Amino acid sequence: xxxxxxxxxxxxxxxxxxxxxxxxxxxxxxxxxxxxxxxxxxxxxxxxxxxxxxxxxxxxxxxxxxxxxxxxxxxxxxxxxxxxxxxxxxxxxxxxxxxxxxxxxxxxxxxxxxxxxxxxxxxxxxxxxxxxxxxxxxxxxxxxxxxxxxxxxxxxxxxxxxxxxxxxxxxxxxxxxxxxxxxxxxxxxxxxxxxxxxxxxxxxxxxxxxxxxxxxxxxxxxxxxxxxxxxxxxxxxxxxxxxxxxxxxxxxxxxxxxxxxxxxxxxxxxxxxxxxxxxxxxxxxxxxxxxxxxxxxxxxxxxxxxxxxxxxxxxxxxxxxxxxxxxxxxxxxxxxxxxxxxxxxxxxxxxxxxxxxxxxxxxxxxxxxxxxxxxxxxxxxxxxxxxxxxxxxxxxxxxxxxxxxxxxxxxxxxxxxxxxxxxxxxxxxxxxxxxxxxxxxxxxxxxxxxxxxxxxxxxxxxxxxxxxxxxxxxxxxxxx
Numbered sequence: 001x002x003x004x005x006x007x008x009x010x011x012x013x014x015x016x017x018x019x020x021x022x023x024x025x026x027x028x029x030x031x032x033x034x035x036x037x038x039x040x041x042x043x044x045x046x047x048x049x050x051x052x053x054x055x056x057x058x059x060x061x062x063x064x065x066x067x068x069x070x071x072x073x074x075x076x077x078x079x080x081x082x083x084x085x086x087x088x089x090x091x092x093x094x095x096x097x098x099x100x101x102x103x104x105x106x107x108x109x110x111x112x113x114x115x116x117x118x119x120x121x122x123x124x125x126x127x128x129x130x131x132x133x134x135x136x137x138x139x140x141x142x143x144x145x146x147x148x149x150x151x152x153x154x155x156x157x158x159x160x161x162x163x164x165x166x167x168x169x170x171x172x173x174x175x176x177x178x179x180x181x182x183x184x185x186x187x188x189x190x191x192x193x194x195x196x197x198x199x200x201x202x203x204x205x206x207x208x209x210x211x212x213x214x215x216x217x218x219x220x221x222x223x224x225x226x227x228x229x230x231x232x233x234x235x236x237x238x239x240x241x242x243x244x245x246x247x248x249x250x251x252x253x254x255x256x257x258x259x260x261x262x263x264x265x266x267x268x269x270x271x272x273x274x275x276x277x278x279x280x281x282x283x284x285x286x287x288x289x290x291x292x293x294x295x296x297x298x299x300x301x302x303x304x305x306x307x308x309x310x311x312x313x314x315x316x317x318x319x320x321x322x323x324x325x326x327x328x329x330x331x332x333x334x335x336x337x338x339x340x341x342x343x344x345x346x347x348x349x350x351x352x353x354x355x356x357x358x359x360x361x362x363x364x365x366x367x368x369x370x371x372x373x374x375x376x377x378x379x380x381x382x383x384x385x386x387x388x389x390x391x392x393x394x395x396x397x398x399x400x401x402x403x404x405x406x407x408x409x410x411x412x413x414x415x416x417x418x419x420x421x422x423x424x425x426x427x428x429x430x431x432x433x434x435x436x437x438x439x440x441x442x443x444x445x446x447x448x449x450x451x452x453x454x455x456x457x458x459x460x461x462x463x464x465x466x467x468x469x470x471x472x473x474x475x476x477x478x479x480x
Contacts, residue, residue, distance in 0.1 A: 005117040005143045005152060015101035015144055017066055018088065021046070022080075023073030027103035028146075036066060046070050053088060055095075064097070077106065078115040079390045083457035085116050086123030089139045090455060099142040111388075113151025114158065117143075118389075118469070121159035122458040127170040154286070154476075158389070161282030162468040164188070165274040169450075169463035172267045173250030177221035178298035181247055181273060185226045185294075188277055192284025195229040209297065209337035211316045215330045216299030218254060218307025225338075228276075228294040230283045239478060240291045242347040243280075243471060244338045246331045246354035247273030247298040254327030255303045256310060265451050268463050269331065272354040272446065273298060278468045286472070288479050295342055297334045301327070313412050317341060318434055323409045326417035331356050332427055333416055336434040343436040349378060349478075350435065353444040353467050359423030361448035368392040369466060370445035372428035374399070378442045385473035390458065391466055393444070398429050407433075 019027045019037040026034060044054040046068055053069040069088060071080045081104070092100070108116060120143045168176065168184060176184075182198040189196030201222040204213050209225065216223030232238050248269040252258060258266070273296035280294040308314070312324045314333075318340035322333065331354050342350055360370045371379045371393045379395040386393045398404075406418035406426050414433050418426035428443045435441045449466040452459055459466075 004141065005120050005145065005155065015099040015142070016064055016097055018069060018100050018102050019066065020069045020071055020084065020102065020104045022071040022077070022105040025105035027105050028107070029103040033066075033103075037068060040066060041068055044068065053091065064095070067100070071105070076390075078111055078388070081112055082115040082119040082122075082390055085119030086458040089120050089123035089143075093139045097140050099144065100140045102143065102145040104145070108145065108147040108151065110148045110151040110154070113145070113147030114155045116145060116147065117152055117155030118159045119458055121155060122162065122460070125163050125166060125460045126455070127167065127460070127462050157282040157285040158469045158472050160285070161278035161472060162465045163278075164281050165271065165278030165465035165468050166460065166463045168277060169268050169271040169274040169465060173300065176267075176270070177249050177300055178216065178224040178247070179221065181249060181270065181296070181298040182224040182226050185228055185277055188281045188284075189228055192230075192281060194280060194284055195231070197227045199225040204297070207341075208315070208317045209341070210314045211322060211333040212297040212299065212337040214308040214312065214314045214324075215248075215254070215301055215333050218304045219300035219302040221249070221300045223297065223299045225297045225341075226295065227341075228280050230280065230292040232287065232289050232291060235289050238289060238291045239348045240293070240345065241349045241351070241475065241478070242293040242295060242342045242345055243276045244335065244342050244350070244352035245273035245276035245294070245296040246270070246335055246352075246356065247296040248331055248334065249298060249300050251301045251328070251330065252303060254301045254330060255307050256327040257303060258328060268451050269355050270298070271450050271463055271465060272296070272352070274463070275353055275446075275465055275468050275471070278465060279471050282468070282472050283475070286476075288475050290475060290478060292475065293342070293345060293347070295338050297338050299330075299334055301330045316434060318343075320414060320433055321412040323412035323415040325415045329417040329427075332430050335431055339431060339434045339441075343434075343439055348440065350439055350441040351382070351444065351471060351474075352431070352441075353446055353471075355447040355450045356443075356445045357424045357427050357447055359427075360445040363424060364394055364448050366448055366452075368394050369449045370394060370396055370424050371442055372396045372398060372425065372445060373442040374432070375440050375442060378440050381474055381477065382442055382444070382470060385477055386470040389469040389473050391470045393470070396425055396428065398425060398432055400425065404429050
């Protein structure tokens, strides 16, 4: 089921009204309906300013006649609307309601329209395509609200990009391998009028991407490298933004093999690249006045007789040599070549995202992602964009010289694993070795926020695809 969020002017009489309150502020609803809402609010005991909702059933106790919803009295209204609408859509799943009409306590401008519509769209998502017995009912198929067309359009693109990424990231390794990732990129490009070039294993080898090639060498599923491009029409010398994503379609750890429990959810080790695909799909819909590139190298990290080994020394695309200390620190090797390739494009901004380290979760918990680099201005721009769409990032500058010593080795230019202690930062320092000095670059470590066991707010169970909307908001802010 796909939910459709449209202007309230098209609402039919069968749409169930939803009254959103914020503290003492009442929804902008018709007088008769508002009086009913006041009475029901008093009877149900909903406290002003205390978040929550109440379903008022009809005589058959199945379909609510009116839905009352409370938003927090304080805090960011956009975030409250986004999460409140997502939770509402999820709460109504299986109740047989086909349409709802939303009434809010404040007029919705572009930003608030986008937040509310995003919440509905994201809250509607679940990955159940492989379940043979699906729920009998789904959530509302139509949602009507008073808002702006710009807000609705952006919500469709932002949420659609995140959903595209989620759906791909949730696919298991027996369905999605490197070739399938490349095929998905070609489909997105074809639908959106983007350029897309796919390189096979032979071309990857010829291009000097030995780090990427080494990681994929142990799998029967051969690596692919993908470069997508959106070019704005009629704009001379536009700003160029390049997104790079990690795409390990399944990570066994290679010869440094993971434990049984450690392999669970490793189908999601491709989320960075899935995010890039979601971003590029949304960019094709939004058509910004920026030149946007999406890049990823897709591999499967498996152990066999041809797998790369601990102590191997390999050469990356930029000529630097890498001593392998852990074949389970493979994502940074694929990113090394991708970043070196991206720098050849001379970007105005270079943003990579990856489920890179467990250390980032230890440092930040499960609801904040890391932003690592030397460009404080770019980091702040990402943090600000994240705040606007309800995603949290914490900045780690790569300025600790003692930590940097941990990735040095007497046998090569750098080693791929620094061991315990500051693991997210040393991983960022490793990546920096493959970025041309002076490039405006930030590394987003999304491993801490990549996967949730159960749904909450605008995040579904499974892959979260955290970061898609932040990057899209960053592009929108860059246009201003």
